[in-house]
Amino acid sequence: MDDRYDVLADAARLGREFVDGLAERHVGATAGVAELRERLARPLTAAGEDPRVVIAELAADADPGLTASAGPRYFGFVVGGALPAAVAADWLTSAWDQNGGGTLTTPGLAVVEAVAADWVRDLLGLAPECGVGFVTGCQMAHVTCLAAARHAVLADAGWNVETDGLQGAPSLRVVAGAHAHITIARACRILGLGADTIRVVPADAEGRMLPGELGVALGEHDGPQIVCAQAGEVNTGAFDPLEEIVGLCRASRAWCHVDGAFGLWAAVDPARRHLLRGFEQADSWATDGHKWLNVPYDCGIAIVADAARQRGAMASTADYIPANDSDVPWGVESTPEFSRRARAVPLYAALRALGRDGVRDLVAGCCAHAQRMAARLDAHAAAEILNEVVLNQVLVRFAGSDEVTDAVIERVQRDGVCWAGGSRWHGVIVMRISVSGWQTTAADADRSADAILAALDAVTA
Numbered sequence: 001m002d003d004r005y006d007v008l009a010d011a012a013r014l015g016r017e018f019v020d021g022l023a024e025r026h027v028g029a030t031a032g033v034a035e036l037r038e039r040l041a042r043p044l045t046a047a048g049e050d051p052r053v054v055i056a057e058l059a060a061d062a063d064p065g066l067t068a069s070a071g072p073r074y075f076g077f078v079v080g081g082a083l084p085a086a087v088a089a090d091w092l093t094s095a096w097d098q099n100g101g102g103t104l105t106t107p108g109l110a111v112v113e114a115v116a117a118d119w120v121r122d123l124l125g126l127a128p129e130c131g132v133g134f135v136t137g138c139q140m141a142h143v144t145c146l147a148a149a150r151h152a153v154l155a156d157a158g159w160n161v162e163t164d165g166l167q168g169a170p171s172l173r174v175v176a177g178a179h180a181h182i183t184i185a186r187a188c189r190i191l192g193l194g195a196d197t198i199r200v201v202p203a204d205a206e207g208r209m210l211p212g213e214l215g216v217a218l219g220e221h222d223g224p225q226i227v228c229a230q231a232g233e234v235n236t237g238a239f240d241p242l243e244e245i246v247g248l249c250r251a252s253r254a255w256c257h258v259d260g261a262f263g264l265w266a267a268v269d270p271a272r273r274h275l276l277r278g279f280e281q282a283d284s285w286a287t288d289g290h291k292w293l294n295v296p297y298d299c300g301i302a303i304v305a306d307a308a309r310q311r312g313a314m315a316s317t318a319d320y321i322p323a324n325d326s327d328v329p330w331g332v333e334s335t336p337e338f339s340r341r342a343r344a345v346p347l348y349a350a351l352r353a354l355g356r357d358g359v360r361d362l363v364a365g366c367c368a369h370a371q372r373m374a375a376r377l378d379a380h381a382a383a384e385i386l387n388e389v390v391l392n393q394v395l396v397r398f399a400g401s402d403e404v405t406d407a408v409i410e411r412v413q414r415d416g417v418c419w420a421g422g423s424r425w426h427g428v429i430v431m432r433i434s435v436s437g438w439q440t441t442a443a444d445a446d447r448s449a450d451a452i453l454a455a456l457d458a459v460t461a
């Protein structure tokens with residue numbers, strides 16, 4: 001064995017120690033940025049250092065700045081854990097160090113990604129012809145899907161945006177709900193569609209786009225339009241009425257894109273698939289592996305019903321790259337990347353390890369734990385649940401007060417039994433709880449709810 005690679009065994013041991021400690025570690029980071037800088041900003045030497053020392057010290061120095069976000073009681077943002085098989089596959093992906101651009105550079109991993117794409121379409125119940133691109137996250141999935149949308153609606157209006165750009169193009173309007181995730185506006189910014197020119201459609205109290213208002217909006221513009229609907233609002237988990245929205249888009253020849261960063265996976269749970277009714281008829285969908293599928297960062301998924309539209313927006317070639325004559329899609333044709341990590345490899349391992357039932361149970365389990373936490377919190381006189389808990393998201397406010405709610409959030413984070421962040425909902429401060437990790441059990445849900453209520457009691461004592 002080449003002892004220059006002994007450091008890989010060190011990394012495996014250190015990684016193992018970290019994941020073994022996840023369940024009982026203080027959930028938030030315990031060191032501040034200044035301390036971490038002090039620990040990590042060692043002098044960059046001229047001669048370099050022994051890789052084993054580098055890795056040992058890196059792990060020790062960063063440790064107090066790490067959060068147990070992959071553990072069972074982290075409920076911040078929408079952060080999934082990382083399944084053991086997926087972590088192991090991720091390590092292998094690094095060891096293999098393949099350029100995941102396509103079959104030319106790595107036939108093995110291009111086929112792994114093609115199989116993962118088959119499984120994703122199959123699990124979601126989408127047509128096998130859909131194009132699938134594996135990108136860094138839902139943000140880049142939006143960029144990919146909306147680039148395909150821009151390509152398609154302008155091509156249908158007789159304009160080639162790939163060759164001629166946007167200057168002088170027919171006026172293209174993006175329409176989105178009032179609670180569209182910020183990454184939609186950012187994708188529009190990146191694509192030259194403008195963030196502030198998005199026509200915002202009012203939403204109901206849960207954040208669901210109002211279809212009647214969408215009808216009005218679509219009628220205002222005589223030209224190409226792209227509608228961005230949502231499956232899983234980032235605060236409430238609410239679903240836009242997709243069946244009606246898709247119908248309105250069809251009638252106006254507008255492209256319908258669905259942001260389902262986490263909510264799209266409700267499709268695998270028979271008890272929740274109805275929340276997505278009609279979603280299969282949309283034109284594109286953006287989702288994540290690194291949220292609810294519990295694949296380690298980073299893994300986003302861009303799906304486009306008409307794969308040719310996706311290739312039309314993304315494919316690029318060069319004299320030194322022959323055309324793809326295989327039936328295996330290339331990442332370079334379905335994503336904005338050229339050289340790229342084969343980031344569907346951990347997804348492949350996660351889906352195989354879970355199986356169909358495991359994916360369903362993961363989604364259903366998180367939703368059940370969210371409901372359990374909501375019920376336990378709601379039983380306290382000074383806690384109020386502000387959303388309909390239809391998925392894995394809970395919004396809770398304490399003592400009807402911004403100050404108390406902020407103080408409870410701060411105290412919970414400091415106590416370290418669990419971690420939840422804050423948000424603003426209808427103008428007031430709330431605690432957001434997102435149950436997205438495979439490790440969370442009913443006991444973790446109870447222990448976390450009790451820790452939150454203990455913090456509330458301490459703050460209001």
Ligand SMILES: Cc1ncc(COP(=O)(O)O)c(C=O)c1O
Pocket residue numbers: 077078136137138139140181183232233234259260261262288300
């Ligand atoms: C609804 C929704 N869309 C998009 C995103 C962005 O996803 P990512 O962070 O993977 O880019 C998020 C992130 O939480 C989200 O909740």
